[in-house]
Amino acid sequence: MMDQFNLRYSRLSKLVLVPLIILPLLILQIASSDLDSDRQSLIAFANSVPHVRELNWNASSSVCSWFGVTCASDSSRVIALRLPGTGLYGPIPANTLGKLDALRTLSLRSNFLSENIPADISNMTFLENLSVQNNNLSGNLPISLPSSLIVVDLSFNSLSGQIPDLNLPKLKRFNISNNNLNGSIPNSLQKFPNTSFAGNSLLCGTPLPPCSRFFLSPSSPPLESSPTPSTRSSTNNLSTGVIIAIAAGILTVLMLLALFVLVCMLRKKSNQSNGVRRAKEKSSNGGRIEKAVEKSSSGAREAEKNKLVFFEGCSYNFDLEDLLRASAEVLGKGSYGTAYKAVLEDGTLVVVKRIKDVTIGKREFEQQMEIIGNIRKHPNVLPLRAYYHSKDEKLLVFDHVPTGSLGFHLHANRESGRTPLNWESRVKIALGTARGLAHIHKEGGSKFTHGNIKSSNILVTQELDTRVTDFGLAPLMNFPAIPRNMVGYRAPELIETGKSSQKSDVYSFGVLLLELLTGKAAVPSIGSEEILDLPRWVQSVVREEWTAEVFDAELMNYPKIEDEMVHMLQIAMACVVKSPDQRLKMDDVIKMITDLGQPDSENRPSSEDRSKDSTLVTSPLEET
Ligand SMILES: *[C@@H]1O[C@H](CO)[C@@H](O)[C@H](O)[C@H]1NC(C)=O
Ligand SMILES: *[C@@H]1O[C@H](CO)[C@@H](O)[C@H](O)[C@H]1NC(C)=O
Numbered sequence: 001m002m003d004q005f006n007l008r009y010s011r012l013s014k015l016v017l018v019p020l021i022i023l024p025l026l027i028l029q030i031a032s033s034d035l036d037s038d039r040q041s042l043i044a045f046a047n048s049v050p051h052v053r054e055l056n057w058n059a060s061s062s063v064c065s066w067f068g069v070t071c072a073s074d075s076s077r078v079i080a081l082r083l084p085g086t087g088l089y090g091p092i093p094a095n096t097l098g099k100l101d102a103l104r105t106l107s108l109r110s111n112f113l114s115e116n117i118p119a120d121i122s123n124m125t126f127l128e129n130l131s132v133q134n135n136n137l138s139g140n141l142p143i144s145l146p147s148s149l150i151v152v153d154l155s156f157n158s159l160s161g162q163i164p165d166l167n168l169p170k171l172k173r174f175n176i177s178n179n180n181l182n183g184s185i186p187n188s189l190q191k192f193p194n195t196s197f198a199g200n201s202l203l204c205g206t207p208l209p210p211c212s213r214f215f216l217s218p219s220s221p222p223l224e225s226s227p228t229p230s231t232r233s234s235t236n237n238l239s240t241g242v243i244i245a246i247a248a249g250i251l252t253v254l255m256l257l258a259l260f261v262l263v264c265m266l267r268k269k270s271n272q273s274n275g276v277r278r279a280k281e282k283s284s285n286g287g288r289i290e291k292a293v294e295k296s297s298s299g300a301r302e303a304e305k306n307k308l309v310f311f312e313g314c315s316y317n318f319d320l321e322d323l324l325r326a327s328a329e330v331l332g333k334g335s336y337g338t339a340y341k342a343v344l345e346d347g348t349l350v351v352v353k354r355i356k357d358v359t360i361g362k363r364e365f366e367q368q369m370e371i372i373g374n375i376r377k378h379p380n381v382l383p384l385r386a387y388y389h390s391k392d393e394k395l396l397v398f399d400h401v402p403t404g405s406l407g408f409h410l411h412a413n414r415e416s417g418r419t420p421l422n423w424e425s426r427v428k429i430a431l432g433t434a435r436g437l438a439h440i441h442k443e444g445g446s447k448f449t450h451g452n453i454k455s456s457n458i459l460v461t462q463e464l465d466t467r468v469t470d471f472g473l474a475p476l477m478n479f480p481a482i483p484r485n486m487v488g489y490r491a492p493e494l495i496e497t498g499k500s501s502q503k504s505d506v507y508s509f510g511v512l513l514l515e516l517l518t519g520k521a522a523v524p525s526i527g528s529e530e531i532l533d534l535p536r537w538v539q540s541v542v543r544e545e546w547t548a549e550v551f552d553a554e555l556m557n558y559p560k561i562e563d564e565m566v567h568m569l570q571i572a573m574a575c576v577v578k579s580p581d582q583r584l585k586m587d588d589v590i591k592m593i594t595d596l597g598q599p600d601s602e603n604r605p606s607s608e609d610r611s612k613d614s615t616l617v618t619s620p621l622e623e624t
Pocket of ligand 2: 155174176177195196
């Protein structure tokens with residue numbers, strides 16, 4: 001009896017007690033082996049990633065006491081690694097940090113780490129904070145990141161490609177600004193502010209400007225659904241997106257088919273009977289490329305709606321569909337609407353202006369476009385390449401000039417170490433602008449005006465070549481209105497009557513010259529109290545005979561240019577005289593600027609294109 005009991009007891013004790021004792025031992029051993037593995041991962045990392053600052057990760061001391069390393073409270077695992085500004089450089093090797101699978105915080109910001117973010121980062125299934133901003137990481141983002149993440153900062157790297165639709169349900173802060181990412185922002189990340197995405201010129205969609213949605217009228221179905229993230233599950237979004245994409249695809253194919261059939265039919269038809277009429281139409285259109293079709297058949301009317309009208313001499317080869325698919329970035333909001341930089345799928349770069357508040361009818365609009373489109377073939381004019389007109393959208397397509405406007409070069413970051421435009425450059429820009437404007441006046445006819453001369457509409461290339469843009473658009477709007485941000489450039493009679501003329505363009509050009517000379521803005525800029533009426537200010541200063549005071553201080557370091565500056569000032573003042581009839585003509589202006597500083601031209605070898613006949617610069621100030 002007793003034996004039996006003992007036997008039973010000892011069996012029981014074996015069954016129960018042995019595991020009770022062994023299990024904790026086992027756990028302890030596993031724990032220490034994990035810490036040991038963390039240690040080895042860290043050592044592998046330190047050995048393969050050069051670093052400027054010494055880490056002093058001493059093999060004989062405990063991992064948990066190492067610089068930048070934090071362990072869990074029971075010292076069982078490494079849970080944080082913080083090495084900001086440690087001078088780490090080169091790639092992060094796989095199988096090093098990726099093995100720290102208990103890590104909650106990984107901060108490697110402000111180093112020189114480069115190449116891809118290793119994919120094994122997704123093994124860190126407890127990671128909450130990933131801060132690797134201010135490095136040189138490149139390549140695509142990993143397709144998956146730990147779903148435990150709460151803070152992700154990847155800003156100021158060189159990451160490229162599209163942002164994958166990361167599934168990060170706990171994410172509170174996300175910053176991927178200042179990389180080279182492109183494409184649209186996934187739905188799940190659209191709740192973050194635009195500063196989270198800024199500085200990726202090819203990124204688009206909420207919260208950034210839409211991805212080429214400038215064609216989508218309120219009546220047409222949206223290209224991509226953009227519901228508030230909280231109201232719909234992501235699977236819902238996905239299926240809606242897929243459905244819309246499929247529908248759009250089918251629609252596109254159908255429309256292309258219809259267009260193809262139509263074009264074939266028309267080719268036949270025009271070859272037979274309509275040749276004469278079409279030829280007539282073409283010549284009266286000033287040779288614009290008609291991708292369109294006749295208005296008689298009903299299908300043609302559909303095609304007509306989606307017609308992008310190109311002008312002759314334009315080498316672009318895309319259509320509305322292509323523009324629709326392009327990614328777009330807002331360049332700026334101008335007097336007449338918003339300008340976008342659009343990147344087509346084949347990499348073509350164009351500027352698309354979306355015109356608001358057009359008050360005239362389609363016919364008049366097209367007539368004005370014809371006039372504008374035919375002003376071209378001049379090196380100082382930015383030509384209109386194509387336009388689009390529908391009830392809800394009016395679009396203009398231009399070449400992209402990458403470097404910026406005169407206004408930008410003249411006024412942006414004056415304080416902060418910018419290289420100022422020197423006198424040579426300013427003369428070159430003044431001359432280019434004068435030539436461009438004279439060409440516009442000549443080609444457009446005596447009634448045609450630029451209507452919006454100001455420094456932000458003078459584009460300047462790397463070589464300081466000038467392109468005058470944004471001309472001839474005022475007649476599209478009926479408001480007695482001159483764009484508000486043109487205030488400082490408006491001629492007195494323009495303010496009174498609201499009617500622009502070539503004379504009022506000359507006035508605006510004169511203000512532009514004053515801007516070049518004084519370095520002062522003619523429109524109020526944010527945070528500065530600039531003088532609005534430059535001509536009046538200059539007159540008052542000159543009357544007091546402190547002429548030198550009017551010139552831009554940035555020009556004062558250049559020797560021997562004062563005479564030229566005074567002459568330029570006289571030209572400017574002769575453009576801004578009150579009476580329109582007494583103002584210079586653009587041709588005179590060109591001649592006078594060309595002759596500027598003629599007597600000592602040997603000092604200025606780069607101004608090769610100055611005319612040789614030396615007309616004395618009269619002083620228009622004294623004349624009028
Ligand atoms: C950044 O990385 C690229 C290659 O990925 C390299 O060519 C470049 O030198 C790196 N720049 C710096 C500052 O480390
Ligand atoms: C993202 O980082 C940039 C640069 O550090 C900063 O200017 C911006 O405010 C940040 N945005 C957010 C939402 O954290």
